[in-house]
Amino acid sequence: xxxxxxxxxxxxxxxxxxxxxxxxxxxxxxxxxxxxxxxxxxxxxxxxxxxxxxxxxxxxxxxxxxxxxxxxxxxxxxxxxxxxxxxxxxxxxxxxxxxxxxxxxxxxxxxxxxxxxxxxxxxxxxxxxxxxxxxxxxxxxxxxxxxxxxxxxxxxxxxxxxxxxxxxxxxxxxxxxxxxxxxxxxxxxxxxxxxxxxxxxxxxxxxxxxxxxxxxxxxxxxxxxxxxxxxxxxxxxxxxxxxxxxxxxxxxxxxxxxxxxxxxxxxxxxxxxxxxxxxxxxxxxxxxxxxxxxxxxxxxxxxxxxxxxxxxxxxxxxxxxxxxxxxxxxxxxxxxxxxxxxxxxxxxxxxxxxxxxxxxxxxxxxxxxxxxxxxxxxxxxxxxxxxxxxxxxxxxxxxxxxxxxxxxxx
Amino acid sequence: xxxxxxxxxxxxxxxxxxxxxxxxxxxxxxxxxxxxxxxxxxxxxxxxxxxxxxxxxxxxxxxxxxxxxxxxxxxxxxxxxxxxxxxxxxxxxxxxxxxxxxxxxxxxxxxxxxxxxxxxxxxxxxxxxxxxxxxxxxxxxxxxxxxxxxxxxxxxxxxxxxxxxxxxxxxxxxxxxxxxxxxxxxxxxxxxxxxxxxxxxxxxxxxxxxxxxxxxxxxxxxxxxxxxxxxxxxxxxxxxxxxxxxxxxxxxxxxxxxxxxxxxxxxxxxxxxxxxxxxxxxxxxxxxxxxxxxxxxxxxxxxxxxxxxxxxxxxxxxxxxxxxxxxxxxxxxxxxxxxxxxxxxxxxxxxxxxxxxxxxxxxxxxxxxxxxxxxxxxxxxxxxxxxxxxxxxxxxxxxxxxxxxxxxxxxxxxxxxxxxxxxxxxxxxxxxxxxxx
Numbered sequence: 001x002x003x004x005x006x007x008x009x010x011x012x013x014x015x016x017x018x019x020x021x022x023x024x025x026x027x028x029x030x031x032x033x034x035x036x037x038x039x040x041x042x043x044x045x046x047x048x049x050x051x052x053x054x055x056x057x058x059x060x061x062x063x064x065x066x067x068x069x070x071x072x073x074x075x076x077x078x079x080x081x082x083x084x085x086x087x088x089x090x091x092x093x094x095x096x097x098x099x100x101x102x103x104x105x106x107x108x109x110x111x112x113x114x115x116x117x118x119x120x121x122x123x124x125x126x127x128x129x130x131x132x133x134x135x136x137x138x139x140x141x142x143x144x145x146x147x148x149x150x151x152x153x154x155x156x157x158x159x160x161x162x163x164x165x166x167x168x169x170x171x172x173x174x175x176x177x178x179x180x181x182x183x184x185x186x187x188x189x190x191x192x193x194x195x196x197x198x199x200x201x202x203x204x205x206x207x208x209x210x211x212x213x214x215x216x217x218x219x220x221x222x223x224x225x226x227x228x229x230x231x232x233x234x235x236x237x238x239x240x241x242x243x244x245x246x247x248x249x250x251x252x253x254x255x256x257x258x259x260x261x262x263x264x265x266x267x268x269x270x271x272x273x274x275x276x277x278x279x280x281x282x283x284x285x286x287x288x289x290x291x292x293x294x295x296x297x298x299x300x301x302x303x304x305x306x307x308x309x310x311x312x313x314x315x316x317x318x319x320x321x322x323x324x325x326x327x328x329x330x331x332x333x334x335x336x337x338x339x340x341x342x343x344x345x346x347x348x349x350x351x352x353x354x355x356x357x358x359x360x361x362x363x364x365x366x367x368x369x370x371x372x373x374x375x376x377x378x379x380x381x382x383x384x385x386x387x388x389x390x391x392x393x394x395x396x397x398x399x400x401x402x403x404x405x406x407x408x409x410x
Numbered sequence: 411x412x413x414x415x416x417x418x419x420x421x422x423x424x425x426x427x428x429x430x431x432x433x434x435x436x437x438x439x440x441x442x443x444x445x446x447x448x449x450x451x452x453x454x455x456x457x458x459x460x461x462x463x464x465x466x467x468x469x470x471x472x473x474x475x476x477x478x479x480x481x482x483x484x485x486x487x488x489x490x491x492x493x494x495x496x497x498x499x500x501x502x503x504x505x506x507x508x509x510x511x512x513x514x515x516x517x518x519x520x521x522x523x524x525x526x527x528x529x530x531x532x533x534x535x536x537x538x539x540x541x542x543x544x545x546x547x548x549x550x551x552x553x554x555x556x557x558x559x560x561x562x563x564x565x566x567x568x569x570x571x572x573x574x575x576x577x578x579x580x581x582x583x584x585x586x587x588x589x590x591x592x593x594x595x596x597x598x599x600x601x602x603x604x605x606x607x608x609x610x611x612x613x614x615x616x617x618x619x620x621x622x623x624x625x626x627x628x629x630x631x632x633x634x635x636x637x638x639x640x641x642x643x644x645x646x647x648x649x650x651x652x653x654x655x656x657x658x659x660x661x662x663x664x665x666x667x668x669x670x671x672x673x674x675x676x677x678x679x680x681x682x683x684x685x686x687x688x689x690x691x692x693x694x695x696x697x698x699x700x701x702x703x704x705x706x707x708x709x710x711x712x713x714x715x716x717x718x719x720x721x722x723x724x725x726x727x728x729x730x731x732x733x734x735x736x737x738x739x740x741x742x743x744x745x746x747x748x749x750x751x752x753x754x755x756x757x758x759x760x761x762x763x764x765x766x767x768x769x770x771x772x773x774x775x776x777x778x779x780x781x782x783x784x785x786x787x788x789x790x791x792x793x794x795x796x797x798x799x800x801x802x803x804x805x806x807x808x809x810x811x812x813x814x815x816x817x818x819x820x821x822x823x824x825x826x827x828x829x830x831x832x833x834x835x836x837x838x839x840x841x842x843x844x845x846x847x
Contacts, residue, residue, distance in 0.1 A: 015834060016746075019739035026732050034725065064517055064527050122477050262517075262527060277799070284798055285718055292443065292725050296732055299436050303736040306432050310743045366717055 006339050013311075020307060021347040024383060027300045028351025029358050031293050032379040036359070036371050038289045045279040045286075047217070049098040050172075050205030052146035053271050054240045055088075057247045058097065060267035063230030065260050070228050071162060073258060078138065080257045081234060084249045086242040089144045091235050093137040094227040096209050097271075099278040103209040104134045108221070109191045110179045130216070132175050133208040136225040137235075142170070142203065144237050152186050152201030155224040165192070166224045170201035174218035197223075233267075243270045300383075301390040304344075308336060308394035319398055320405030329399040336395035337388060344387035348380040355379065412771070419772035422748070429744060430776065433737050437780030437827075440733030441820045442787020443726035449792060449812050451723055453805040454617070454715050458604035462544050463705040465666050467505075467673065468609075469680050471495055472699035473659070473692065478644050487642035488699075489612055490659040493631070495687075500536060504679045505665035505672065507542040510627055511535040512661050513610050513638040519587040520575055530571055531638065532623030534630035540566070540599065542666045543609075548572075550582035550597030553626060561628035565593035568622040572598045586623075591633055593625060605805055606714055608705055609662055611639030615801040616714055627661075656692065677702050730823070737776075737827040745769055745835035753840040765836040773828025774821055781820025788816060 010017045063073065074092045081090045095102040109115040109129035118127035135141070142154050150173060159168050169190070176185035176199070189196040206220040227233075234254075238246045247270065251263050269277075276283070312319075319332055359371040423430040457463050472488045473495065480486055491499070496510040512534050519527045533539070540552040553564045565586055572581040572595075581595045603620035610616060630637075631653050637660060645657030652658040667673045684697035703711060745752075752765055788808065795806040808816075 013743075015830070016739055016742050019735055019742065023732055023735040023739065026728070026735065030725075030728050030732070064519075123479050262529070280799055281716075281718055285722075288722060289725070292729055295439055295443075296729060299439065299729075299733055299736055302432050302436070303739060306429055306740050307743055310429070310740075310747065314743075314747055366721055 003338070003342075006335065006342060010339065010342070016307065017343055020303065020343050021350065023300055023303055024344050024347025024387070025350035025354055027296050028348055028379050028383050029354035031296060031382075032351075032355040032375050033358050033362060033368075033371065034289050034293050035379070036375055037368065038286055038293075040369065041282045041286050041289075044211075045282050047207065047211070048205060049207040049275070050145075050147060050203070050218075051098060051271070052237065053275060055237050055243075056145070056271035057236045057238065057243045057250070058100075058233060058267075058269050058271060058274065059236070059247060059250050059254070060095075060231070060233045060264065061254055062262040062264070063232075063258070063260065064262060065230070068230060068260075070230055070232070071226065073230075074138070074227060074232055076257055077232075077234065077254060080253045081236060081250055084236075084246060084253060086238045086246050087250075088237045088239075089140055090237070091138045091141045091144045092227050093135065093141070093233050093235060094225075094229065095231070095233055096133065096135050097233070097235065097274065098207040098209060099211075100209050100274050101278065105131050106134050106192060106221075107131050108179070108197070109193075110188070112191050115191050115193065128179075130175065130178055130219055132171070132219040132221045133210075135206070135220060135222045136227065137222070138226055139224075141222065144235055145206075146237075147206060148204040150202050150204050151184075152199070154201060160224045160226055162226045162228050165195060165197070167195070167197060168200045169197045169221050169223055170203055171199055171221045172203055172206045172218050174205075174216075175221060176202050178216070178219060230261075297382075297386060301386050304340065304387055304390040305394060308340065308391045309397075312336070312394045312398040315398070316401055316405055319401045320403055320407075323401060323403035324406040332401070333395050333399040336391055336398055340387050340391040340395075341384070344384055348383050351383070352376045352380060411767075415768045415771045416775070418768055419775045422772060423775065426744065429740060433740055433776050433824075434779045434783060436733040436736050437777065437820060437824055438783025438787055440726075440730035441780060441784030441816060441823065442791060444723075444730045445784060445788040445808075445812065445816045445819065446791030446795065447719070447723040447726045448815075449788065449808050450719055450795060450802070450806055451715060452812060453807070454606070454719070454802055455709070456605070457706065458606055458608050458709075459543065459705065465506075465668055466542070466705040467665050467667050467676065468703050468705070468708050469499060469663055469665060469676070470701045470703065471680065471684060471687075471693075472695045473656070473687070474695065475644060476694045485612055485640045485642060487644065487659050490640065490642070491661045491663050492656050492659050493654045493661065494656045496661045496663050498683065499663060499665075502679065502683075504676055505667050507538040508663070508665040509536045509539040509542055510661045510663045511539060511609060512627065512630070513614060513621075514630060514635050515638050516588040516623070516635065518571075518575070521585075521587075522575070525574070530622040531619065532568075532625070533621045534627040534635065534637075535624055536627050538666075539624065542664065543602075545599045545602050548598045548600055549580055550595070552624075553596055558626050558628050561632045562626055563591055563593045563629055564596045564626065566597045566599055566624040567595055568620055569598060569601050570620070571622040588623065588625070589633065589635055593629075599624070606709065608709055609664055611660075611662060612712060613640050614638050617802040617805060673702065734823055734827050737824065738830055741773060741776075741828055742831035742834060745831045746838075749835070749838045752835055752838055753842075756838075756840040762836040766832050769832035769835055770825060770828055773824045773832070776828075777821035777824025778817070780824060781817040784820050785813065785816050 078090055078092060081087060096104055107124055107129055109118065114128040118124045118129045121127055124131060139157060139160060142149065159166060171185065179185060179190065180188055185199050186202060187199060189198050205218060208217055208220055211217050236246055236250060247268050251268055254261065254263060322332065355371065355376060362368040363370065470488060471491060473492055474488055500508055500510055513531065514534055515529050515531050517527055518530055537553055537555050537558050548569055552566055553562060557564055565588065567581055575586060576584060581598050584595050585592045586595060601620045606616040634653065639660060641652055641658055641660045643652060643658040645655065647655045647658045665676065667676055680700040680702060681697045684693055684700040687693040688697060755765065792806045792808060796803050
């Protein structure tokens, strides 16, 4: 294969070739970064919560009588909800659940010394203290959510409190490791500013109501604290196919137990809806990013094919001459393929550099992580393949130009 | 001549329908995507109160202690005012009109038995609120300064809520039970929902529905009504005392300043007030930290456009750029291929300029077709955005200016894309080409 004649032809179409190269380069740069964003978002929306997501339904009740006895009301509600056929278990929580965005956090230190350090720094950063999300609920929370205790025990009935702060807690494995690196957290006493809280159990995974950074997203703790407000959230566990029926029955049951409440239909959800709502922006974004990637590749492929088509038409006569003096069909085919390979190759080299530059720009403005380098050769290969595919049909047409064309005047 | 060029362009495009279709498709997709996102950005950053926004300002003080650190993801405590500061600014009366305010969500218990209790959003404000923002009363009026001072249990209803509670009847003088207290209706205002809700706290949805009730801030503080928004405290404040505490910010404050002189005087007043508070030992930070934002400056400062939307806009513009490169390459190939035809025209006396204009019109024709396709694509894109559950989604509509803008952008883009190819083509040497024909 002779490269030199191709280069000398391209020299005649310098501007057009440069434009096509640029198009390939920008497509390569954008597609590499966009695919990287898609992968990031797919990771983000796949984050495990640690609970039995497809078996849970959630319903929020807002009592409208100010002076009602919240405890008695919750107990009556729970008993009635438990009696609904299909409900395996039910608990009441104040408001927090993983990914439902109703978050309560608390500054907690592994020891009193750490708190003093935090006060001295006027910041919890670097003091050893952390800010975990706090979950509460009625007895049975661990089992209803299907959390896995990896050490220690569940709360005992006597440990639940309504007012004030409970003296014991169950924390996640992540929080245990961040709070007491290199030692066992079980049995340790954490300090929250005015009292100690003893760790009696450790659960495997429990995600926060709001995501922060990946490193601290699983820093959660559970307190044996009973909801004590007229606004309360009930979590029901049932078989996945029963969820809609159970939710409807639960709403009816709650109104029957006490009609003086508001049940907002928007706050009556299967847990999967809570998850979908949390990541709705990401799902939209993924759809958009994928569509624009496909659009870009499509336009670039059309550009390559369109231009190749044009060149084939333009060079019909010279192709005929080449055929007449002994070039085979294969030679002509390979000629156009090689030409495309060179143009796309130049574009890809430039595109890889642009991709890195674009990634640096995005990192400063949109907190995107660094593009892993292996995206670049993959992106380059994809564009090369796309180029070859796009040029195939015009090149085949060129290869079928009969030698006799050379003898005709244009 | 124009008609002739148009005819030439049409013939030329008809000769290569696939290539022309390709170019129209490329520009249509690029323009459609860009205009969708530009429209979203346009409606999100639009002036919420045209004609009035230039006179509205929001003062900001910095009462935070020197060693106060803002939590990375937390709200800025100095975005809002404390109760004592807001009251001092109100009493000083340095602006034409001024009002302190905060959002709230209250349970309405309708007197009618066929309506269940429900929650509505509204605002706790001071007397000038209505006149300052230019709200129009359907019935009755607002309340006076005396009601503010007394914490009177009065309320102004939005039209929708008034109709829901009282049907067609005049609501003025009637009583509404909000939360656990009765309020006397003094007026009904036409529904009023500036987009974005520039005067609301940063933590609430800013592109949402209209406020449906307005009641005196002093009454809300007396009754300790729930507030929608951030309470940022840096002292030892408890839920019971935080509303009137000097170390908790939660109030928004707006002032109407009609002349540049008034604005300058108000700025000076804020600095003087801060200096005075610093001398008294209440403020620790320099008085120059006190700021006065105009309405549009404040919205820019708040940066309401989500990062995702910005990213989508850049993506769309990048897409348009690649489409343009594509079109430049295709037009170049197309025009150069017609060197023979161009040479004949040149030999027959057409100047370079004539060729340039002819080819320019051909590109513009592609632009018009691409713009029409782009409009369709953009309408489809905006429709899909309206299906999103985001609070700004319902705003995603094209107005006349954006419609026209789409076409102009499309023609501009295609003419721009045609410039280089046309310039190259009109420099073809006629003699050389004619020999070959």
